[in-house]
Amino acid sequence: PGLPSAELCERFRPGLADTAKKNFGGGNTAWEEKTLSKYESSEIRLVEIIENLCDSSNFECNNMVEEHEEHIEKWWFKLKKKYPDLFQWFCIETIEVCCPAGTYGPDCLACHGGSERPCHGNGHCDGDGTRGGDGSCSCNKEYTGDFCLDCSNGYFSTLRNETHSVCTACHTACKTCTGSSNKDCQDCKEGWIKNEESVCVACDASCIGCTGEGSDKCKTCASGYMKEDEKCTDVDECNLPEKVCVKENQDCVNTSGSYKCVCSDGFEENDGTCVQTWCEGEYGEDIHFSVMRNCLA
Numbered sequence: 001p002g003l004p005s006a007e008l009c010e011r012f013r014p015g016l017a018d019t020a021k022k023n024f025g026g027g028n029t030a031w032e033e034k035t036l037s038k039y040e041s042s043e044i045r046l047v048e049i050i051e052n053l054c055d056s057s058n059f060e061c062n063n064m065v066e067e068h069e070e071h072i073e074k075w076w077f078k079l080k081k082k083y084p085d086l087f088q089w090f091c092i093e094t095i096e097v098c099c100p101a102g103t104y105g106p107d108c109l110a111c112h113g114g115s116e117r118p119c120h121g122n123g124h125c126d127g128d129g130t131r132g133g134d135g136s137c138s139c140n141k142e143y144t145g146d147f148c149l150d151c152s153n154g155y156f157s158t159l160r161n162e163t164h165s166v167c168t169a170c171h172t173a174c175k176t177c178t179g180s181s182n183k184d185c186q187d188c189k190e191g192w193i194k195n196e197e198s199v200c201v202a203c204d205a206s207c208i209g210c211t212g213e214g215s216d217k218c219k220t221c222a223s224g225y226m227k228e229d230e231k232c233t234d235v236d237e238c239n240l241p242e243k244v245c246v247k248e249n250q251d252c253v254n255t256s257g258s259y260k261c262v263c264s265d266g267f268e269e270n271d272g273t274c275v276q277t278w279c280e281g282e283y284g285e286d287i288h289f290s291v292m293r294n295c296l297a
């Protein structure tokens with residue numbers, strides 16, 4: 001048989017707790033207390049506990065319980081006073097498939113960073129609580145290193161001692177940094193550039209990547225811009241030989257990096273076409289679209 005999964009060791013304990021309050025509405029009558037104390041040590045509850053130890057779909061767990069049912073019965077009738085924690089007695093000490101939290105592997109050794117706070121609270125210890133794994137840490141994204149005490153790129157240290165480390169996100173302009181503002185960048189992130197004051201500032205909107213501030217320092221031009229006199233300049237889509245706004249009663253409006261198609265004056269968008277908004281009323285007044293049917297009739 002292979003090693004049990006971490007899931008098995010985690011599921012076992014909550015399953016056990018479930019039966020404790022089952023079948024009782026939370027009232028406090030003498031009858032209920034008497035019944036409860038009977039139930040607490042009854043074979044009915046033992047059966048319920050065994051049934052609840054595993055999810056019905058968890059083959060591995062159900063297999064394990066079935067295989068060792070006589071251990072659980074022995075514990076229930078003889079040992080539960082001395083060893084109140086079934087998980088510890090059964091899973092850890094008797095059938096030796098799990099380990100105490102914060103330990104891993106065949107001998108339940110302490111995880112990297114110690115069993116109290118594996119990975120210094122900044123990651124997950126491989127095999128934690130099971131007889132498998134190697135105790136190494138997979139750190140949360142902010143942290144790196146064997147013990148999850150160092151900061152990842154894009155994070156800087158706000159607290160660091162032997163046992164604790166807190167890393168905080170750099171400013172969005174920084175790739176690496178020593179503090180929280182865009183003045184504290186060591187390197188700028190892609191799309192940002194250091195100015196004369198060593199502050200990472202955004203490349204011009206017309207650039208994809210840049211060597212400095214301004215539209216003349218682009219590495220390449222962003223879409224909607226083209227190189228003209230060494231600068232990335234907005235393309236005026238409305239003046240292209242081929243019309244870009246082709247619907248009836250539609251005008252083209254150039255924007256920086258793009259363009260918009262809008263309905264001409266006196267028209268408004270309705271189901272994707274531009275319809276007339278106003279008409280001359282009987283009495284010489286402008287009438288809104290909502291009454292246009294009347295004025296067309």
Ligand SMILES: [Ca+2]
Pocket residue numbers: 224234235236237254255256257258259
């Ligand atoms: Ca444009």
